[in-house]
Amino acid sequence: MSHQLRRQSPHSLYLTFATLLLALTLVIDLLFHSNQISPWLVWLLLIACLVGGVAAFAFGRSVPNWIGIVGVMLFIGAQSYFLSLADDPQSVISSLQQMPVIAFYLGWFVRPAFAVPLLLVSLSAFSAVIAGNPLLWPDGAIGTPVAVHGLLSLVFCYGVGFTLWWRQLRVAATDPLTGVCNRRGFVERLDSRLRRLTARRGGFCVVAVDFDDFKRLNDAHGHAAGDAALISTVESWREEMRSGDVVARIGGDEFVLLLPGVDAAGGTAVVQRLQQGSVNAWSWGIAEAVPGDTADELLARADSALYEQKHRKRGDLRA
Known part of the structure; x- marks a missing residue:
C-alpha cells in the first residue's frame, strides 16, 4: 500500500477521494432514501464511482485525463436529473451541495480550454433544470435563493481551483532562488x-x-x-x-x-x-x-x- 501511495499525484488522489465521497452519498440514498429515487440509476452511478475511484488509484500519477472528463460529464447528467425531481426536495438539495466537488476539479486539474466549456455547459444545464423545478421557484419549498447559492458555489469553487492550477504552473516554471523563469x-x-x-x-x-x-x-x-x-x-x-x-x-x-x-x-x-x-x-x-x-x-x-x-x-x- 505504501508503494502505491507513493505513486499518487494530487490529480489521482482527488479523483479517488471525490468518487468515493460521491459513492458514499449514493449508498446513503440507497439506505435511507430508496422510496423516492430510482434504485437502478443510483446503482449504476455507484458502480461508476467505485470503478472510477479504483482506476484513478491504480493508475496513480499516470491516470488518464479522460477518466476525469468522463466523470464530470456523467456528474452533469446525473445532477441535472436529480435537480429536476419536483417531488424530492432531499435529492435536489443534495445535488446542489455536491456541485463544488466537480467545480473544484475542473478548475484545478482540467486545462481551461476544456474546463471553461464544461463549466458553461453545467451552468446552462443546471440553470435550465432549476428554472423548471417548482421546488426552486421563489414560492417553492426550497426557494430560488438556495438554487442561486448552489450556482454561485459552483463558480466560486471553479475559481479557487483555477487559482491553484495557475499557481502550480507558476511554481513549476519559476527558479526558487532568483524568482525568474527556470x-x-x-x-x-x-x-x-x-x-x-x-x-x-x-x-x-x-x-x-x-x-x-x-x-x-x-x-x-x-x-x-x-x-x-x-x-x-x-x-x-x-x-x-x-x-x-x-x-x-x-x-x-x-x-x-x-x-x-x-x-x-x-x-x-x-x-x-x-x-x-x-x-x-x-x-x-x-x-x-x-x-x-x-x-x-x-x-x-x-x-x-x-x-x-x-x-x-x-x-x-x-x-
Whole structure:
C-alpha cells in the first residue's frame, strides 16, 4: 500500500477521494432514501464511482485525463436529473451541495480550454433544470435563493481551483532562488515565440549569460555569497529590462535572456546597458531568431557565441 501511495499525484488522489465521497452519498440514498429515487440509476452511478475511484488509484500519477472528463460529464447528467425531481426536495438539495466537488476539479486539474466549456455547459444545464423545478421557484419549498447559492458555489469553487492550477504552473516554471523563469518556463515561452515568428514580424534575440569566475567566488566566500551575487544581478537586470523582456536561470550561474522586437544589433545594445548596471562580471553571447529555428538550435548558437567571448577574455587575460 505504501508503494502505491507513493505513486499518487494530487490529480489521482482527488479523483479517488471525490468518487468515493460521491459513492458514499449514493449508498446513503440507497439506505435511507430508496422510496423516492430510482434504485437502478443510483446503482449504476455507484458502480461508476467505485470503478472510477479504483482506476484513478491504480493508475496513480499516470491516470488518464479522460477518466476525469468522463466523470464530470456523467456528474452533469446525473445532477441535472436529480435537480429536476419536483417531488424530492432531499435529492435536489443534495445535488446542489455536491456541485463544488466537480467545480473544484475542473478548475484545478482540467486545462481551461476544456474546463471553461464544461463549466458553461453545467451552468446552462443546471440553470435550465432549476428554472423548471417548482421546488426552486421563489414560492417553492426550497426557494430560488438556495438554487442561486448552489450556482454561485459552483463558480466560486471553479475559481479557487483555477487559482491553484495557475499557481502550480507558476511554481513549476519559476527558479526558487532568483524568482525568474527556470529552464522549463523559458523553453515554453521560447517555443511559443518561435511558432509565431515569420520573416516579416515577431523577430527577437536570445542571449546566453554565464558569470565570470563564479566558482572562485563560491570557493572563496561560500555559496551564500554566490547566491547573493546572482540575486543582486537579476535585480539590476530587472531595473533596466523592458516590460516584454524575459530572463531565466537555466543552471547554477547560467542565464538566458529573451529580447523581443530587436535584431542582433538592438539586442547587443540592451545587453551592454545591462552590463553597465551590473556589479558582477559576466560574459554573454547573442543569437537572432530566424524562421524555422528550433529552441535547441537557437540556444546552441547563443551558447557558441558566449563561449567565443569567454575564450577571448581568457586570451586577453593571458596576454
